[in-house]
Amino acid sequence: MSLGEQFQTADWKSEKHVPVIECADAVKPDDLFEVGVSIGKEIAHPNTTEHHIRFISLFFHPEGDKYTYQVGHFEFGAHGESVEGPNAGPVYTHHSATATLKIKKPGTLHAISFCNIHGLWESEKEIKLA
Numbered sequence: 001m002s003l004g005e006q007f008q009t010a011d012w013k014s015e016k017h018v019p020v021i022e023c024a025d026a027v028k029p030d031d032l033f034e035v036g037v038s039i040g041k042e043i044a045h046p047n048t049t050e051h052h053i054r055f056i057s058l059f060f061h062p063e064g065d066k067y068t069y070q071v072g073h074f075e076f077g078a079h080g081e082s083v084e085g086p087n088a089g090p091v092y093t094h095h096s097a098t099a100t101l102k103i104k105k106p107g108t109l110h111a112i113s114f115c116n117i118h119g120l121w122e123s124e125k126e127i128k129l130a
Helices: none
Strands: 019-022 033-039 053-062 069-075 096-101 107-115 119-129
Touching: 019 107, 019 119, 033 053, 033 107, 053 096, 069 096
Parallel strands: none
Antiparallel strands: 019 033, 033 096, 053 069, 053 107, 107 119
């Protein structure tokens, strides 16, 4: 099985693992804008030592181009681990991130998340130029 066949998708309103991409639907060329990516907007995803989101990656595929460009990779390293045991630690990293970018062409944002138990998930959002 190829890696691409292992990505799962679903409606983020009914599935807690799908990355949710939040930004304007249209932006001006070369103007900076923020893109938020999070997990579990409607249904909370656990953030425990045993069950957590390890990373979110964000990509941009310009319309008509062959290649996709990585915008950012966000790793979440604190899930309540400590020498005292699981879920006894002093810090938990929340699985959300914000990137600021600008584009010259319309295209599609792609987000990938990885749950340590349930694998790879993806979503996408089209961005137009205003």
